Amino acid sequence: MEPLEKNNDLGHQETAENVYRSVRVDPAIEKRVVRKLDLNLMPIVMALYVMSIMDRSNIGAADVAGMSKGIHESSPQFSWLNTIFYIPYVLFEWMALMWKVLPPHIWAFGCVLVWGLAATLQALTVNWKGMMVCRFFLAIAEAGYGPGIPYLLSFFYMRGEIGKRCGVFLSCSPLATAFASALAYAITLHKQKLAAWRLLFLVEGLPTILLAFVAYFFLADSPQKARFLTEEEKDVARARAIRQVGQESESRVGSVSFRDAVEAVMDPKNWLTALMYFSCNVSFSSLPVFLPTILTKMGYTSIRAQGLAAPPYVLSFILCIATTQIADRIRQRGLIIIILSLIGGAGYVLQATCKGVAVRYLGIWLSVAGIFPCIANILPWVLNNQGTDTKRGVGIALLQMVGQCGPILGTRLYPAKEAPYFVKGQSICAAFMFLNAFLALVLRTYLSWQNRKLSVRESEVAAVVEGDGKQEVVAVENEGYGFRNIL
Numbered sequence: 001m002e003p004l005e006k007n008n009d010l011g012h013q014e015t016a017e018n019v020y021r022s023v024r025v026d027p028a029i030e031k032r033v034v035r036k037l038d039l040n041l042m043p044i045v046m047a048l049y050v051m052s053i054m055d056r057s058n059i060g061a062a063d064v065a066g067m068s069k070g071i072h073e074s075s076p077q078f079s080w081l082n083t084i085f086y087i088p089y090v091l092f093e094w095m096a097l098m099w100k101v102l103p104p105h106i107w108a109f110g111c112v113l114v115w116g117l118a119a120t121l122q123a124l125t126v127n128w129k130g131m132m133v134c135r136f137f138l139a140i141a142e143a144g145y146g147p148g149i150p151y152l153l154s155f156f157y158m159r160g161e162i163g164k165r166c167g168v169f170l171s172c173s174p175l176a177t178a179f180a181s182a183l184a185y186a187i188t189l190h191k192q193k194l195a196a197w198r199l200l201f202l203v204e205g206l207p208t209i210l211l212a213f214v215a216y217f218f219l220a221d222s223p224q225k226a227r228f229l230t231e232e233e234k235d236v237a238r239a240r241a242i243r244q245v246g247q248e249s250e251s252r253v254g255s256v257s258f259r260d261a262v263e264a265v266m267d268p269k270n271w272l273t274a275l276m277y278f279s280c281n282v283s284f285s286s287l288p289v290f291l292p293t294i295l296t297k298m299g300y301t302s303i304r305a306q307g308l309a310a311p312p313y314v315l316s317f318i319l320c321i322a323t324t325q326i327a328d329r330i331r332q333r334g335l336i337i338i339i340l341s342l343i344g345g346a347g348y349v350l351q352a353t354c355k356g357v358a359v360r361y362l363g364i365w366l367s368v369a370g371i372f373p374c375i376a377n378i379l380p381w382v383l384n385n386q387g388t389d390t391k392r393g394v395g396i397a398l399l400q401m402v403g404q405c406g407p408i409l410g411t412r413l414y415p416a417k418e419a420p421y422f423v424k425g426q427s428i429c430a431a432f433m434f435l436n437a438f439l440a441l442v443l444r445t446y447l448s449w450q451n452r453k454l455s456v457r458e459s460e461v462a463a464v465v466e467g468d469g470k471q472e473v474v475a476v477e478n479e480g481y482g483f484r485n486i487l
Helices: 027-040 042-070 075-091 093-101 104-124 128-153 162-170 172-189 196-218 231-245 258-266 268-297 302-308 311-330 333-353 357-384 389-403 406-410 423-454
Strands: 022-024 462-467 470-475
Touching (some): 042 128, 042 162, 042 196, 042 268, 075 093, 075 128, 075 406, 093 104, 093 128, 093 389, 104 128, 104 196, 128 357, 128 389, 162 311, 172 196, 172 302, 172 311, 258 389, 268 302, 268 333, 268 406, 268 423, 311 357, 333 357, 357 389, 357 423, 406 423
Antiparallel strands (some): 462 470
């Protein structure tokens, strides 16, 4: 891949800052590269994310299965078991940038091993204090993994490809919750010598420890270092890297641009998405934990409540994948988020205002159908509209640090004394979902205004991509030639 001489025919001034590279991309080989990435990278990060969601949210199912009696906890203490997770989770969100500082396979191994041990040791606790310690270390380790995965995926996929992959990845959240509910139902249905809640922690914690070693040996650090790609395919991966960030890089690990980091922190769109994530997380954090309790207060037994909690998440799983693909195709992620937020808010309104069991259960379906797909679209929206690795990393870190404060509020909205309708908690969640729709509208308006400004700018860094008999100048920076925010 040779540098291309500066050429006024491309419509740019000949300045020292202008850099053009000519890269050849065979569309057939590129499709093969993407397909191999999907088959070798996505299953690993998805499996680990499923375990992280299960290990994080199974505290609600364990409580229904008898944990509160086993460790002699009160209702306020149970709320603290949920809250203590999110305090270190917020404080350590900056670790999302560690995916760029350390080789990803090493970083993933360390994070997954620590949280797997913490999750498993919950089964051995005998009091509330011991459970608090386990939850604390579980949170630190999970903060290093899950929040940074969309950033890791941006090392492998192009701007127009990342939304679909984030949707598939994040769809694991409702899928994991559905599976966890079904598993809890199966465990509590049958009596055994070991307490059901202890068995639940063991069954969901031990596989995580094994998967840590899978990540160490099989997770690729970058497309250029992937053992499953041929040399020809790695050349195409290098060309894709140039198209994405404007320079060839054997590995994106080990360097962070301070200038880009400052620009990302000052960027209003990163703060708007962070506030949106906060709004969604108020509901996102509380629903999986308290749903079994909400269902038992509707009159169902604890066993039936575990079973009824699963089906809505299957619908949410499908919508996570469908809506992110639709948003990629029509390049209108904001509109999708607005619609989903209104659906989720409507579901909470039904739960807060209606007394009938059937209508309230319908409200649960609507809430789940809105919240999880919203999250799945907010995260790629950050990645869609940042031009460098560092900016994407800082954008994700900022999103997580602000957004994960939402669960600190969300996990305290459903005290036992407000059963059976939990009107205050349901109303607050509804308000935040409607606020999320408003923030999405504001951000979409701002991005549209930015696009009109960008249309008159010239490129500072660009790449010429040749393939399929065509030549195309593509942007690699926010202010680059042809760059447009995805609305």
